Amino acid sequence: MSAEVAGIVLNTLYVSTTPVIIAAALGTPLAAWLHIRGGRAAAALKALFNGFVGMPTVLLGLLLYLLLARTGPLGSLQLLYTLDAVVIGHTVLVLPLYLSFALTALEGVDPRLREVADMFRFSLWRTAALHVREAAAGLAAAVAASYGRAVGELGIALMLGGDIRYRTRVLTTAIAHETMLGNWDAAIQLGVILLAISLAVSAAVTALGFRYRG
């Protein structure tokens, strides 16, 4: 593996791992709260997030572009065409997906545990932790799915990162670039690396979720 490809892989890992960590850090407590709270407001929010899963990435890319461009409200941050902009884009992309999966996982938790939590007067924190632990396998699937989504995303990486050689090139944009150039063998090789990463993360996360469930 050449140094340049190694750099591309590192870029990919950065723009895939960071968004998923943020999405999980924000999404898990939010999903736990939504699940425990129940009620109409929670159901409405749930429907909202499920709807956003279907947001076309081109639209998301355009909206974030308008936000981050020099003439946009956040232009002074000079984030556009950096990996950080891609991280932002991927986080927004992946968060509804994670929430959707996480809520489903939490809904699969034995509802009687809520009764135990009520009777024994668990704090909100303890109740949430209990539910999250029970849903660990499903949450692991949520992480794996979100990671796969981020790692394979092309549109956002292209629109917000620019596919600048040595700087913002990631595996997906590199594959697209090599394909455009007609270097299909190189494109396929990069594709294999991408798949390997996605599978490795999925396997690791699933195994962790399984063990954590105890």
Add this chain to the structure above:
Amino acid sequence: MIRAVDLGKRYGDYVFRHVNVELPERGLVALVGPNGSGKTTLLKIFAMLTEPTEGEVYIMGTPWREARARHRGDVLYSHQEPLVYSGTVEDNLVCNDGDVVDALGLRPLLRHKAKSLSGGYKKLVTVARVLACRPKAALLDEPTAYLDPEKRRRLLDYVTQYAKKALVVWTTHYPPEAENSDAMYEMRDGALRRVR
């Protein structure tokens, strides 16, 4: 201790109606009746997990709604099906109580993963969780189900002792098991009546 006045519950059709009963502060009370007669529903209402549809329930003299805020923890319900969550047996026992642990033979299992236990031990943990917190009223839904004769004996022994200082209401399908109880009620055809 627990008083029901003209208590009724319906999910569409009535599960039971016009239930009147007064349960003492101490003693072993058995609740029998056919499957699906509403024993669990009654216990859950007493445990403040399910809301009554009509009538009134007083927990330690306090009306149901208020009691749910004030007397949580005084009345605990043990589920019919084994209920354990991730973690060790020790994690599953919310309260520390060496007596219960020893009496029910759970001491050697404290570090075991609760979910890897057999159904019988899981059930024992479910019941132990309630008893370990020493509630003023312990409502046990078929506590002897899933238990082999030895575990059953140990449980009944402990429960009989416990009932000398607190209220224990338990359900069973087998009236012979309830011989030792201080009182026995039967739920049948949507009505509760005292048998003994």
Add this chain to the structure above:
Amino acid sequence: MSKIGYLITAVVIAIIAGATAYLLTTPPAVTTTQTTQTTTIPQKVVLYMATTTSVKDTGLLDVLIPDFEKWARSRGYDIEVRYTAVGTGQALLMAARGDVDVVIVHAPSLEKQYLENGTLKCRDVIAYNFFIIVGPKDDPAGARGLTAVEAFRKIAEAKAPFVSRGDKSGTHIMELSLWKKAIGREPDPAKDTWYISAGAGMGQTLLLANEKKAYTLSDTGTWLRYRDKLPQLDVIVAAAPDLINIYSFEIVKPSPATKLMAQYMLTRGLEVIGNLTIAGTPLFTPINKADPKAMEWIKPAIFGPSCVS
């Protein structure tokens, strides 16, 4: 917390720490003040550039931009160029919005408009190459060797299948202007069933043309790269005056850094551009190596103030 809990917490903290360290080590960019006339260049400058997908797909930017940054560093300037490749229309729109500092495009007629309305401040032609018309080897429309306009006319007459990029790219705009000159109108995919609008990039369009044994307008670079994947096709019309494709560099927001880039484009940049080859064939002819015939055809596309004077 269980052992696994500690492990997971440690891993998460490690990743967050790593990400934070990464973030902190990428030096913050300092914006230039474009209006100053001072001779001192601030510590680090970020230039935003818009260009077209055709340019990017030649692979030119992969060598040109890093080379420029190195060239600038050797002269004491720290410049980072952030570029994006979009459609020609979009690139010029970004210029109009003020989102970018410089552009490289190849649509002289559009560039003229944006020069006149003040979006583009100056312009330098830097290179050219030719579009080519490719088509089925047996050339059913008899278009071989003609001028582009004549060839298009023959294709329309013969109703021979033609694939258009249909994506408002520079190539597509060139194609449409040729149709207007050849048959007085743009073909309508609904009525002219021989005309296929692909809505795709150049590579995809060529592959489609190969499948359908159709004619299409292509840039030289993509044709050369995809040659071995297009067994059904051959070059029908090569370098012709109406097929010339002229690339220019323009400044949107003048600054010392953009001026430096303009200087580069007309000196070392030309060398780098000229060295880009596929299988020995150069993809561009830099403006300083233009042959006299081509210069004739380029002359009408030279207008506007130069960026280096």
